[in-house]
Amino acid sequence: MSDQPNPIGRPALPEVLPIFPLTGILLLPHGRLPLNIFEHRYLAMVRDALGGERLIGMIQPSEPQRDNIGQGDANPPLYPIGCAGRITQFAETDDNRFLITLTGISRFRIVAELPLLSGYRRITPDWRPFARDLETGDDPRFDRARLIRGLKGYFAQRQLSADWSAIDKAPSEYLVTSIAMACPFAPSEKQALLEAADLDDRARLLTALVEMAAIEPSRGDDDGAGTRH
Numbered sequence: 001m002s003d004q005p006n007p008i009g010r011p012a013l014p015e016v017l018p019i020f021p022l023t024g025i026l027l028l029p030h031g032r033l034p035l036n037i038f039e040h041r042y043l044a045m046v047r048d049a050l051g052g053e054r055l056i057g058m059i060q061p062s063e064p065q066r067d068n069i070g071q072g073d074a075n076p077p078l079y080p081i082g083c084a085g086r087i088t089q090f091a092e093t094d095d096n097r098f099l100i101t102l103t104g105i106s107r108f109r110i111v112a113e114l115p116l117l118s119g120y121r122r123i124t125p126d127w128r129p130f131a132r133d134l135e136t137g138d139d140p141r142f143d144r145a146r147l148i149r150g151l152k153g154y155f156a157q158r159q160l161s162a163d164w165s166a167i168d169k170a171p172s173e174y175l176v177t178s179i180a181m182a183c184p185f186a187p188s189e190k191q192a193l194l195e196a197a198d199l200d201d202r203a204r205l206l207t208a209l210v211e212m213a214a215i216e217p218s219r220g221d222d223d224g225a226g227t228r229h
Contacts, residue, residue: 012053013055013084013105013106013125013127014052014053014055014125015124015125016114016122016123016124017055017056017057017084017108017122017123017124017125018045018048018049018055018056018057018117018120018121018122019056019057019058019059019078019082019120019121019122019123020035020042020045020056020057020058020059020120021059021060021061021065021076021078021121022058022059022060023060023061023064023065023187024060024064024184024186024187024190025058025060025190026058026060026083026180026181026190026193026194027058027082027083027085027102027104027181028083028104028177028180028181028193028194028202029083029104029105029106029107029130029133029134029177030103030104030173030174030177031103031104031177031178031181032088032101032102032103032104033058033085033101033102033103033104033181034089034099034100034101035099035100035101035102036097036098036099037097037098037099037100038096038097038098040119041118041119041120042120043096043097043098044117044118044119044120045118045120046087046090046098046100048117048118049087050087050090053086054086054087055084055085055086055087055105056084056085056087056102057082057083057084057085057108057123057125058082058083058084058085058102059078059079059081059082059083059110060078060079060082060187060190060191061076061077061078061079062076062077062078062079063076063077064187075116075121078110079191080109080110081107081108081109081110081191081194081195082107082108082110082194083104083105083106083107083108083194084104084105084106084107084108084125085102085103085104085105086102086103086105087100087101087102088101088102088103089101104177105133105134106127106130106133106134107129107130107133107194107195108123108125108126108127108130109125109126109129109130110123110124110125110126111123111124111125111126112124132198140172140173140176140199140200140203141200142172142176142199142200142203142204142207143204143207144172144175144203146207147175147176147203147206147207147210148164148167148168150207150210150211150214151167151179151210152164153210153211153214153215154183154210154211154213154214156214157213157214157215158213172199172203173199176199176202176203176206179206179210180193180202180206183209183210185209185213189209192205193205193206193209
């Protein structure tokens with residue numbers, strides 16, 4: 001285990017982390033990401049994770065992969081920063097797939113990539129730049145009303161429905177995290193949201209993205225991503 005400080009109540013963060021590269025898929029601290037696992041290497045990764053710290057690092061290829069189900073470059077180059085999630089829900093299907101949910105714990109920066117294990121990739125992570133991910137956030141200072149106005153324009157432009165009453169009542173961190181993870185932004189925009197310094201910066205960037213998208217012609221989802229792997 002890592003010798004980095006681990007105050008009481010914080011999860012231990014490992015020195016070796018399995019990673020799951022997926023284009024266009026974003027996991028943020030405290031967010032929840034469902035995944036449908038069926039490739040042999042990732043089935044092995046989930047089994048190994050369940051036998052250890054239950055942590056998997058989600059990260060995007062730095063060269064977007066148009067097919068996230070095993071075609072193209074099997075080991076593409078990666079962005080330097082991803083987010084680790086703990087397996088908090090797990091089920092096995094009759095056709096030998098795993099249905100899991102990852103809950104975001106902390107971002108990490110890649111220090112080095114290690115040899116493959118059972119076909120899946122592993123890295124040495126540096127957790128230190130993101131120590132605040134493990135803390136309870138301060139009261140946000142971003143313009144929540146402006147974000148919601150932008151979301152209404154974005155949803156209207158894309159002809160999407162939403163429960164605006166629930167959105168109005170949602171805690172600010174949950175609102176920003178869930179919208180950032182769910183909206184079909186470009187991979188580079190997803191990465192920028194991940195790398196935002198804190199919740200306020202992420203909220204301001206999210207606001208700008210939905211405001212810009214609301215006045216642009218609707219674009220098809222060009223990241224080729226999904227949560228089936």
